[in-house]
Amino acid sequence: MVGNEEGGFSLLEESLGYDRLVVVDSIMIGDALGTMTRFGLKELARTIHACSPHGMNLATVMEFGRRQGLDVPEETIIYAIEVRDVLTFGERPCPELELMVDSFAETIASEIFPD
Secondary structure, three states: OOOOOOHHHHHHHHHOOOOEEEEEEEEOOOOOOOOEEEEEHHHHHOOOOOOOOOOOOHHHHHHHHHHOOOOOOOEEEEEEEEOOOOOOOOOOOOHHHHOOHHHHHHHHHHHHOOO
């Protein structure tokens, strides 16, 4: 798990040498609690700005690594799960989402590792 203070640079460091990076994160866009949205860096790149709650946007960090000649993953998949609060950090999700964790994991695994 990457802490909020480490953000994208830790993800960059941890992902070097891999073909694919899969990120599961929280999001608040007004969907129903537990709605899972899948997107890639191209969609995330539209949100690039100097500062975010994670210190720097993941798309910016990965592009930085690529321009530095680092062996960054060719593919990044982001699974964003709708939550009630993206500013409070903890070890566990809210009770309603905790009941959905196995379902999220099964969905993600089936998409990443199809038969």
